[in-house]
Amino acid sequence: MPKISPLSILPLSAVIRSLAINTISSSPLLLAPSLKIMTILAHSHNPILSPDRNPILRFLLKNTFYKQFCAGETHAEVQRTIRGIKDLGFQGVFLCYAREVEKSPGASVDVEKCLRDEVLPWAEGTLATVRLAEPGDFVCIKVTGAGSLALQALEKQGVCHATLKQAIDDICALGAKRGVKLAFDAEHAAVQPGIDLWTLKYMKRYNKPGKGGAVIYGTYQAYLKACPRVVANHMAMARKENFTLGVKLVRGAYMGSDPRELIHDTKRETDECYDGIAEALIRQRYNSVLQPAHHDHGEGEFPAVDLALAGHNLHSVRKAHAIRTEQAEKGEDRIELCYAQLQGMADEVSCELVAEGTQRARDALDSKTDIPRAYKYLTWGTTGECMKYLLRRAYENRDAVGRTREGRNEMGKELIRRVKGMFAWR
Template sequence: MAIRRGVSNLFSKSIWCSSYKGLVNNAIFSRDKTTKAALSIDGEQQHRAVSNILDLEGGEATFSGITSKELLKTLLMLQMVSFEPVVDLSIKTLTSPLMQSPLFRAPLHHVVKRTTYSHFCAGEDVADASATLERLWQLGLRGVFYYGMEDAVDNASCDKNFTVFLQVINQSSKLPPDSVSFGCVKISAICPIQLLEHVSSLLRWQHKNKEFKLPWNEKGLPILAAESPTHSVQTMPEPLTKEEEHDWTLAHQRLWKLCRACEIQGMPLVVDAEYMSLQPAIDTIVYAAMLEFNKGCPPVVYGTFQAYLKDTKPRLSLALKGASEHGISLGVKLVRGAYITRETAVAASYNVPSPIHPSIQETHRCYDECAAIMLEEVANGKGSLLVGTHNVNSGKAAASKLDALGLSRSDPRVQFAQLMGMADVLSLGLAQAGFRVNKFLAFGPVSEAISFLVRRAEENRGMLGNTLLDRRCIRKELQRRFQQLIRI
């Protein structure tokens, strides 16, 4: 997984401005002209038109300003990422018990910082991430700060993480207007993880036993669908203790303060999805925040749905129905999912089928269907969607659907997002076509970002095609330059 900053990352800080600024700024399309063109054609013709608009193979223009040596190094590093044994070894190393030893951990952190960390993370603190975001903004791309801390164990760590999240939100006011599209928070960083697990167990028990009452959860949107697994609760869990009820209230207060800060800044707050063992509790607190802050449109609070789970589409349908009944706008971030290994292992420990779709094709289908559903909601003025995808086909499908519905490509209710270091060619292609595109900029000390890096490694192991387009474009550009050199 060795990936050097400025080499494997197509948005290297030393290259970004000179390579792309003019390209992106000159490529934004007039909305009126684009809408008329999109609505004048149908089905297959429209798909071809959007595919042509998303020029993801324009290597000469895309890679102008990047030397052939840098491109060659980038290609070699991306090739290594796509080599499964290297990814497997990286995961084993980062999760090895040897990481507990300072003698092993210190040199490994040094190596990780110069390689994988530099590729997927924007820096160690808010200042580093802000510098990265300002470069993105000059390229016509927006950013989302993503503090990589998670799994808090007590209120002290929750308060520490909350302070950083709030600092990040407030930092947006010091950056170019509209360059930061969203705030971002992980509930496991502002609520003790043991409490989230306990609350989730109680919610699953209530789902199995409708007469079971939870006084602290009397109103809200539906959390679990008929397809949602409940095998983890075989007997009634103990009720929350007074201390846990107090901590649950504190978690709500932390999220409320972050929502209020985002509301003041005029930007939404995205709440990440996490492990299935925590997700019911996360959804509960997120939906409660939606009831408070999403009374207008666009919404302030976005929840996240992971399309690799079998119950995602039914849960999305329930959430939309509940939002309609409560008269609020549903904000949705749609992703494929990042916990494949963990969820499969947990299901195996209970000797039950995995909650994840049995094939990547079914995950793709679920993702695209959920995206289409939400885009129609947006067109009807009832929701907002953040299309979080590294998959080119899904990106094109969402772009095509957006045009077919007559939505503006600059409409803030529909945005696209990719992680820093992943699907960079897709990011540029969407931005050049006039869509609103974000890069999630993970930041934090190396020691605190290991879990995030492991998930990125697992994603690359499970979806090796994520780098295929970038590698093909680089090869094509290197070949073009070589042929040009020969002619000279």
């Protein structure tokens, strides 16, 4: 019996669109002008260049890049996208509200204006995102989307304004009530320590061991040299204060703006850091990459950890899944774990996980089978609100041109396979 292509679950329109966008992204000749145009659109205040005000521009973007990487502009569109993702076999989604606020460093802050124009719209949009998500889904919280007051508090690692604090309290409470998990997104190095402080505060409140797993997750960027130390410190705190550490592990998305000295010197070092942390957490055992914090007197004892492996590297995903399979076959305890890839990217990775999960669920006779749980990361908002997100995806494709070419080649093979199938060629 011929092996079924994992990409066969995708609709033909998605295959063609992915092939076209990956072709642009893997071609320096085509990508360079595309990046220039998208940079202008993402930062321009000219209404003619605003997708939300220019209907022709909106139509062109929404039916190409937006449709590839974003979930929808309205609640109905987002719900339709989520249903479509889950109908393909995905376990769930990571859903993120795209709103970002332009920030001027050093500018004075008008508190009332910031509350009215930045904090409250962000809070309403994020609460709406939690309501759009279903039990078992994740909602990603981008706290700098709340604007200048949030940025100011994060940079100083201080207490945030009461209205912003109440908004985050309400978001976390609603997520816990609805069975929706919340992941605080990683951001620029200047604000990340502040984000970590806020994240740990809510982990202590909501991530009680033995109560259905972690509700709150932090995001840890493996391209940062300090990542293993930060994870170890947070693990020591989780063990000492008896809460489950929620870890969303990524390679990182701010290489273009974070100070270069904070980042690993080579991609290989980043890969080793990512894979080493993932293996230690999955095996619940320290290793050469992730070692106990210096101030941890727990003698290497592991706290409860729930893990979301977010990444597009097929080798890393297969390595993690192999460990899980080995653990299942030996009857060993396994941590709560899922895999996630961005919508419109690394479908060859996501679809392999879905196909594997579907097959194993069909064939499983007992608990000695690990069934991988695949998620897709979706961003929603108006076309204009999503422009900065789309620009980051374009730069990410540029910086990972090898992976983009691989995705292009896989989509090309899938399209050829379908064309041959239409004519019954063998």
